[in-house]
Amino acid sequence: MFPTHRPRRIRRTPLLRDLVRETQLHPEDLIYPMFVQETAPRPEPINSMPGQMRHTVDSLVAECEKTAESGVRAIILFGIPEKKDAVGTGAYAEDGIVQRAVRAIKERKLPLLVITDVCMCEYTSHGHCGEIKDGDVANDPSLDLLSKTAVSQVQAGADLVAPSDMMDGRVAAIRKSLDREGFSDVAILSYAAKYASAFYGPFREAAGSAPQFGDRQSYQMDPANVREALKEVYTDIEEGADMVMVKPALAYLDVIRAVKESTNIPVAAYNVSGEYAMIEFAAKAGAIDRERIIREVLTSIRRAGADLILTYHAVEVAGWLKQ
Numbered sequence: 001m002f003p004t005h006r007p008r009r010i011r012r013t014p015l016l017r018d019l020v021r022e023t024q025l026h027p028e029d030l031i032y033p034m035f036v037q038e039t040a041p042r043p044e045p046i047n048s049m050p051g052q053m054r055h056t057v058d059s060l061v062a063e064c065e066k067t068a069e070s071g072v073r074a075i076i077l078f079g080i081p082e083k084k085d086a087v088g089t090g091a092y093a094e095d096g097i098v099q100r101a102v103r104a105i106k107e108r109k110l111p112l113l114v115i116t117d118v119c120m121c122e123y124t125s126h127g128h129c130g131e132i133k134d135g136d137v138a139n140d141p142s143l144d145l146l147s148k149t150a151v152s153q154v155q156a157g158a159d160l161v162a163p164s165d166m167m168d169g170r171v172a173a174i175r176k177s178l179d180r181e182g183f184s185d186v187a188i189l190s191y192a193a194k195y196a197s198a199f200y201g202p203f204r205e206a207a208g209s210a211p212q213f214g215d216r217q218s219y220q221m222d223p224a225n226v227r228e229a230l231k232e233v234y235t236d237i238e239e240g241a242d243m244v245m246v247k248p249a250l251a252y253l254d255v256i257r258a259v260k261e262s263t264n265i266p267v268a269a270y271n272v273s274g275e276y277a278m279i280e281f282a283a284k285a286g287a288i289d290r291e292r293i294i295r296e297v298l299t300s301i302r303r304a305g306a307d308l309i310l311t312y313h314a315v316e317v318a319g320w321l322k323q
């Protein structure tokens with residue numbers, strides 16, 4: 001009871017606050033998402049994501065050098081192909097845009113892990129994450145496309161693969177295919193609890209991957225559910241996921257916490273494009289203190305239980321953390 005208890009005693013100075021801080025951000029725990037485009041002759045700014053680019057292979061490699069220097073240890077790569085078709089051929093083409101980009105990055109021998117996003121929606125003409133049959137995404141035929149994609153990305157040099165499609169059984173299918181091709185050491189970071197979220201809007205503009213009909217609610221999760229997220233996570237772990245992800249992050253902190261408490265593998269959270277855009281546009285309008293908000297948001301995601309955070313602010317934040 002007051003005056004015995006004075007919680008302010010340990011908040012009095014920066015040194016004291018540093019001493020008792022419970023949650024820290026580290027550059028090594030951040031993963032930087034990047035876009036690489038097949039056609040553009042030069043890097044193009046993404047209007048809905050101020051500060052982010054659709055890279056050429058050359059500008060991507062330069063950005064990777066900057067990323068490695070910043071202390072960030074991993075990127076996740078999204079490809080935007082020249083041509084799209086019904087079965088997303090560009091996703092698993094040997095000279096596909098992601099495959100070419102991975103080879104170019106790996107040639108530099110940077111201290112940087114290259115994670116590739118395994119999904120069909122950037123490569124299909126209909127913009128869905130698998131093959132369409134009878135007006136809906138057909139689960140089992142899509143597993144072949146996803147497995148081929150993962151194998152071809154790893155053949156190009158990807159260090160980890162991250163399936164984001166939300167088909168049932170994709171982790172098992174990808175694990176089996178990688179093992180069969182001699183890649184039993186390559187880990188899978190599964191987008192296990194991925195919600196059907198409006199927060200992906202800017203990404204879909206960036207990648208030109210908005211569904212051409214319908215939406216993704218028959219495969220991505222209902223934002224109202226949290227127990228179902230645990231089922232998805234357990235299933236993926238049983239199928240061989242080495243790490244699991246919750247996505248988006250900020251509106252799903254309770255899901256991150258629940259997943260953290262019921263698993264013993266690394267938990268990642270994706271601070272997605274819409275979360276990024278909200279900060280950037282609010283800051284441009286002068287409504288918020290940009291740097292403090294970014295730090296607070298990322299700290300809250302760590303505090304909720306994320307071991308790793310995918311964020312478009314990764315490189316900039318790593319710079320702040322170094323100081």
Ligand code: PBG
Binds near residue numbers: 119164165201204271
């Ligand atoms: C591919 C994929 C998406 C994102 C990551 N992988 C888009 C989607 O599911 O529509 C979104 C990332 C972001 O919004 O930053 N399926």
